[in-house]
Amino acid sequence: MHLFLLIGLVAFSILAVLSRDLLKSAISLAVASIFLALVLFLMNAVYAGVFELSVVAGLITVLFMTTIALTRNDGDVAESKRHRFIFPLFFLALALIDILVMKKLLGQIPAIQSSETGTFSQVLWNQRTFDLVGQVGAIFAGVLAVLALFRPDGEKAHKKNASEGDRHE
Amino acid sequence: MNNLWILNMGAVALLIGIGLYCLLTMRNTVKLLIGIEVISKGVTLALVASGYARNNLMVAQSLAITVIVVDVAVIATALALIININRHTKSLDVGKLTRLKG
Structure with missing residues (x-):
């Protein structure tokens, strides 16, 4: 379940960045926020999850949509078509480095366990x-x-x- | 160190990487803000995942909420700035913002 939600979060973030239509980008970002909020709920971070859901998925999406609506006529910016080829390569390299390095990096962080009260x-x-x-x-x-x-x-x-x-x- | 933490931090690295790619390659100003948002999501996830792994969830949550609030202020100001720039240049292209060029 957790892995599925993380994959959804990363996938919709990619869609938000690569989508040509700004409105689709804003909606993808909101869906990514919903996935992140669910991840936070699964980790018992209820307050952060509620903030993520209401403020980021709600308020910021509304702000983005208002801006897109106000600048609609001038919104077409010609992005480079090379993203189709460059981004998959970049993402694969990043994921490969991530898999190879992350476990080792996190292993170097000293284990300081503290139990919270209150x-x-x-x-x-x-x-x-x-x-x-x-x-x-x-x-x-x-x-x-x-x-x-x-x-x-x-x-x-x-x-x-x-x-x-x-x-x- | 548990596997869930490694999984979460892997996702954090991917999110920050995607956001940085967007900031470095895109020309549309709204897309640049979307890149900042994606990085912010990575930071929020990193804070809460680390707090969860180290049994410090309350402090991690309060820091995540601080990040979200600051993020909202930044995005609201930046979007207002984009609307104002759009009125002057009639475009969202970051390449056309050359008035301060020396």
Whole structure:
């Protein structure tokens, strides 16, 4: 089951990257997120799974689709046709290196076993308080950046108001 | 070290590799963001898989949630930037962003 979900995750990620239609790419990315959320649920990481499912598979997909809809007419960018040949070779080489090296690499990491106590909320609020402060800061920075990027152009708005005023007179 | 961890980290390496390939070869700005998203999925999986293998799942989950929140802020800002760039250049081609070229 776990292996099947991981294969689905990697397969839909590849589809998201290689698909020519941006809408299909965004939907493939959302399906990959659903596979990842299921993997997280299987590993008992319920909170991370819920976040992945609601925020990444939901919110980010909506953001992608809105952007694609707003830029639809200009969205055709001619990607190189060489991806058809290069990507399978790249992927095979990566998978081969992965199989040969990963076990050895992970074996070099010292085994430090620690058993946690307490609930998730205790760990999140007591031990990772600064992470939460950082998250709030990141969200505010994002909101301010989006507001700054979508603010109306000052000069254009002024000229438009002035011309409308002339017409009324 | 168990087999599940090796399996998960193998998938992580593949996801990060696919994302890097996308970032290095694609010209469409939305596709580049999709590449960043794929890398972010790999990082989330790496955090939770390592926490699960080392019996540190709570801390791993809180770190994964932090990654997801930061990722949302980055993607929202980048998509707004793409819409603004598209208004000026009428294209999503990253090759046409040459105004700052010296």
